[in-house]
Amino acid sequence: MLSMQRSNVSGPAALGPFSNHSQGVALMSAVARRDNLTAGKSAQDTGKPMAAALSMTLGVLSNIVALIILAKAYAQMRRRSKATFLLFASSLVLTDFAGHIIPGALVMHLYLSGGVSLPHDSGDALCQFLGGSMVFFGLCPLFLGCAMAAERCLGVTRPLLHAALVTKTRTKLCLSAIWLAALFVALLPSFQLGAYTYQYPGTWCFIKVLENTRGSDVAFVLLFSGLGLASLAVALVCNTISGLTLVLARLRRKLSNRRSAKSHDIEMVVQLVGIMVTSCICWSPLLIFGLMSVTRSYSSSLGEDVDVYKTLMVMGVRLASWNQILDPWVYILLRRAVLRKIYFITKQQADLRGSTFRRWEVSSFQSSEKNAVNRI
Numbered sequence: 471m472l473s474m475q476r477s478n479v480s481g482p483a484a485l486g487p488f489s490n491h492s493q494g495v496a497l498m499s500a501v502a503r504r505d506n507l508t509a510g511k512s513a514q515d516t517g518k519p520m521a522a523a524l525s526m527t528l529g530v531l532s533n534i535v536a537l538i539i540l541a542k543a544y545a546q547m548r549r550r551s552k553a554t555f556l557l558f559a560s561s562l563v564l565t566d567f568a569g570h571i572i573p574g575a576l577v578m579h580l581y582l583s584g585g586v587s588l589p590h591d592s593g594d595a596l597c598q599f600l601g602g603s604m605v606f607f608g609l610c611p612l613f614l615g616c617a618m619a620a621e622r623c624l625g626v627t628r629p630l631l632h633a634a635l636v637t638k639t640r641t642k643l644c645l646s647a648i649w650l651a652a653l654f655v656a657l658l659p660s661f662q663l664g665a666y667t668y669q670y671p672g673t674w675c676f677i678k679v680l681e682n683t684r685g686s687d688v689a690f691v692l693l694f695s696g697l698g699l700a701s702l703a704v705a706l707v708c709n710t711i712s713g714l715t716l717v718l719a720r721l722r723r724k725l726s727n728r729r730s731a732k733s734h735d736i737e738m739v740v741q742l743v744g745i746m747v748t749s750c751i752c753w754s755p756l757l758i759f760g761l762m763s764v765t766r767s768y769s770s771s772l773g774e775d776v777d778v779y780k781t782l783m784v785m786g787v788r789l790a791s792w793n794q795i796l797d798p799w800v801y802i803l804l805r806r807a808v809l810r811k812i813y814f815i816t817k818q819q820a821d822l823r824g825s826t827f828r829r830w831e832v833s834s835f836q837s838s839e840k841n842a843v844n845r846i
Contacts, residue, residue: 523578525791525792525795526570526571526574526578528795529566529567529570529574529794529795530567530570530571532795532798532799532802533563533564533566533567533570533794533798534567535798535802536563536797536798536799536801536802537560537563537564537567537798539801539802539805540556540559540560540563540801541560543556544556544557544560552734552738553638554621554636554638554641555618555621555622555738557638557641557642557645558614558617558618558621558641558645559618559741559801561614561645562611562614562615562618562745562797563797563798563801565607565610565611565614565649566607566611566793566794566797566798567794568607569603569606569607569608569610569611569794570791570794570795572603572607573600573603573604573607574791576596576599576600576603577600577673577674580672580673580674581673585671585672585673586668586672586673587672588668588670588671588672589668589681596675597666597667597668597675598659598666598675600666600674600675601659601666601667601675601676601677602656602657602659602666603656604674604675604676604787605652605655605656605676605677605694606652606653606655606656607794608694608698608753608756608790609651609652609655609656609694609697609698609701610648610649610652611749611793611794611797612697612698612701612702612749612753613648613651613652613697613701614645614648615701615702615705615742615745615746615749616701616702616704616705616708617644617648618705618742618745619704619705619708619709619712619742619746620704620705620708621636622708622709622712622735622738622739622742623708623709623711623712624636625735626711626712626715626716626735626739627711627712627715655693655694655697658690658693659690662686663686663689663690664677664678664686664687664689664690664691665677665678665686665687665690666678669780669783669784669787670780670781670783670784671784674787676783676787677690677691677694677760677764678764679691679760679763679764679767679779679783680763680764680767680772680776680779680780680783681767681776683764683767683768684768685768687764687768688764688765688768691760691761691764692761692764694757694760695757695758695760695761698753698757699754699757699758702746702749702750702753702754705742705745705746705749706746706750709739709742709743709746712735712739712742713739713743716735716736716739734806737804737805737806737809740804740809741800741801741804744800744804745797745800748793748796748797748800749793751789752789752790752791752792752793752796753789753790753793755782755785755786755789755790756783756786756787756789756790757786758786759779759782759783759785759786760783760786762779762782763779763782763783766779767779
């Protein structure tokens with residue numbers, strides 16, 4: 471009995487107050503952790519729209535500044551080849567401006583409303599319009615960059631043929647054809663080729679690349695990504711040819727009356743290289759991730775990697791959104807006046823270092839002579 475009573479005293483009843491205290495501490499810590507997580511989540515949700523609004527404002531201001539610069543250059547330019555390039559460039563910046571405003575406003579609306587819960591019915595007009603806008607404003611800069619590179623390649627390698635073929639009217643027709651081609655691709659889901667759906671985390675719409683993909687979805691992604699990657703490849707080839715031609719012309723030291731034209735050509739090719747590099751960095755991940763996702767989804771080989779591909783698609787679309795922000799800075803920073811200032815500043819620094827080094831050599835030589843004489 472004594473042993474039983476002792477065991478009963480030393481049992482849970484004896485430790486009841488301490489147990490309740492420890493449970494209370496654990497409950498309080500759990501509530502604190504929950505409050506911290508809730509606060510962190512709310513701060514993160516509040517920070518996302520703020521970051522989107524800041525990037526949207528930066529993109530709008532950058533495109534407006536680039537449009538003003540291009541409009542002034544177009545009004546002052548009398549060379550037809552340069553005017554054609556500026557018309558293409560102004561159209562590209564204007565397209566980037568619209569592509570930053572329209573999809574950005576819709577994404578901001580979804581952010582502020584908390585997004586949609588996935589899976590969600592993707593047949594609503596908002597998702598269809600947002601998905602089509604992203605495809606349209608994604609293909610247009612790639613097509614325009616490719617057309618600009620091809621036009622400059624023709625102007626650098628075959629200037630007489632370029633003067634005969636490229637006119638302002640044909641340039642406007644080419645721009646119209648580019649916009650219509652991108653619009654045609656964006657409207658293909660209306661003809662049951664592919665589909666637009668809400669993407670993770672429910673704040674944007676794009677081509678269906680994950681979960682329940684069909685053959686038409688694969689064909690649509692192949693068309694979209696294939697056209698984008700082909701445009702980048704053509705631009706790379708044309709810009710490489712133009713750059714090599716200008717380098718060879720500079721090495722051969724053409725006549726002085728053609729040096730001004732070559733300086734304009736160098737400026738345009740440098741800007742085209744900047745556009746191409748920006749487009750490759752910003753758009754290649756989304757194009758490649760889309761192809762990877764839809765092929766694995768269609769072959770039912772995603773398995774537990776669905777979350778990984780969702781994250782990759784989000785990373786790809788965030789990089790692609792920076793294309794409309796960085797493109798205008800190519801014209802703002804890579805102008806001939808800015809490049810000339812950078813060249814003169816660099817040259818002055820090099821001359822200053824060279825003169826300082828020469829003065830140091832002369833002074834050290836003279837001091838060594840004096841020391842030798844004094845020793846003698």
